[in-house]
Amino acid sequence: MGSKGKAPSSIDDAPWVEKYRPKTLDDVAAHKEIIDTIKRLVKEDRFPHVLFYGPPGTGKTSTILAVARQMYGSSLRSMVLELNASDDRGIGIVREQIVDFASTKTMFSNKFKLVILDECDAMTKDAQAALRRVIEKYTRNTRFCLICNYVNKIIPALQSRCTRFRFPPLADSYVRSRLQFVIDSERVNMAEGGLDAVVTLGAGDMRRTLNILQATHMSTDVVGEEAVYQCTGNPLPKDIEAIVQALFNEDFVDVFDRVQDMQLNKGLALTDIVQQLHPWVFRVNMPAAVRIKLVDALADTEHRLAFGTSERLQLGALVGAFSVAREGIVAAAK
Ligand SMILES: Nc1ncnc2c1ncn2[C@@H]1O[C@H](COP(=O)(O)OP(=O)(O)O)[C@@H](O)[C@H]1O
Ligand SMILES: [Mg+2]
Known part of the structure; x- marks a missing residue:
């Protein structure tokens, strides 16, 4: 198996994501239906080509590795090829590796080999079409596990070759x-x-x-x-609440200074604060027109911050937008 990154020097400084990676299908949390189905397919020796999709960190890679461990035991290394479709050496190399691997005979002629291809949604449509042809050519002795975040980026012709499993975020x-x-x-x-x-x-x-x-x-x-x-550099909920209080109740200069002090003391980026402000705009009672303007202003600020405009300037614009909203709320209450 291709391993990503350096092996840790001792098990004690191993990243916990690796140390606590589920070893068997029973260790995989949630996804009970998926795991039951997969167990049955393995047991009945009918493991199909599969497509695992869903957001990161939900167990897609862990699940297929557990399947591989169960199916191959100690001959895992010779039976499994793990590749990343977004390999920067290009899709041609990926395809070559698959063809090399799939066309070599194994000692266990009764067992198929397994190709795990991660980040398939990074492949172009042409590359996916080529992959489909490879899959068809080697179906006799190879199974494919395609992994991606976004299933709609996978061409239908490829999807239809696979049994699809959706991995939702863990509850x-x-x-x-x-x-x-x-x-x-x-x-x-x-x-x-x-x-x-x-x-x-x-x-x-x-x-x-x-x-x-x-x-x-x-x-x-x-x-x-x-x-x-x-x-993690995230603003505390109670800090955000204090900022919201200030934005709606204090004068421009006071809020401006308060937010800037807080940023300095706690090392917070304005983008992270602005992101956390969004839900508050919906929690606080205000006329719809005022709310729409405020949401727009927040989105604008986020956008401009992403493009590297000065934080000071954007903080000014943000506080200004809240002053306007405050006037709107007061006017509506009259
Ligand atoms: N369903 C799960 N049950 C237990 N641990 C999980 C699960 N999903 C993810 N993890 C943990 O997160 C890490 C990353 O999981 P991984 O299977 O690589 O996610 P994905 O391939 O979906 O991005 C694993 O090493 C494991 O520690
Ligand atoms: Mg993965």
Whole structure:
């Protein structure tokens, strides 16, 4: 199997995403229907070409690797080819590797080989059409597992060759119990709100979730809410709430200074603050016309920040937009 990146020097500094990668199909959390179906197909020796799709960190790679481990045991290395379709050496190389691998005979003539092709949605339509022909040519002794985030970027002709499985973001309950397992195994010192913060910022992506936990654990003794937000550079919910309060109630100069101080003290980027302001525009009561303008202003600010305009200027524009909204709210109340 092609391994990505350097092997860790000892198991102790291994990234937790690798250390706690599910080893067997039973270890894969959530996705019960998918796992049951796959188990049955493996057991009945009817494993088809498959297409796994869904957002990152939901277990697509882990699932197919667990299948491979179960099917091949110790001969895994000779039976599985793991490739990335977005290989910067080009799709021609990828295709060559597949053809080389698929056309070589194995010691186990009764078993098919497995090609895992990740990031298929990065392939052009032409490359996908070529891949389909390769799949057809080697169907006799090879199975393909295509993996992608966006299934609609895969051409129908390729989709129809595969059994499709959708991996949705992991529900909080699964994320929590998996996290708790890692916390216990690593003896992570958790504090008030820490687990909730990791789950919230992880957003159903188990890779991101574990990375946040490990990064925070490495940078502080106790993993509490503040530490998690600070370590990931995200504004704390209570800080955002304070900013919202100020934006709607204080004068221009006061809000401006307050936000700038907060940015300096906590190392926050204005983009991250603006992103967190969006939901508040819908939580606070205001006339529809005022809300629409405010949403537009936030979107504009985000856009301009993304293109590198001065934060100071954009903060001014942002505070200005809220002043206008405030006037609109006051006028409507009269
Ligand atoms: N369903 C799951 N159950 C348990 N752990 C998971 C699951 N999905 C992801 N993980 C964790 O996240 C890491 C990344 O998962 P991976 O299978 O590579 O995700 P994907 O291929 O969908 O991006 C794994 O090493 C594992 O630690
Ligand atoms: Mg993957």
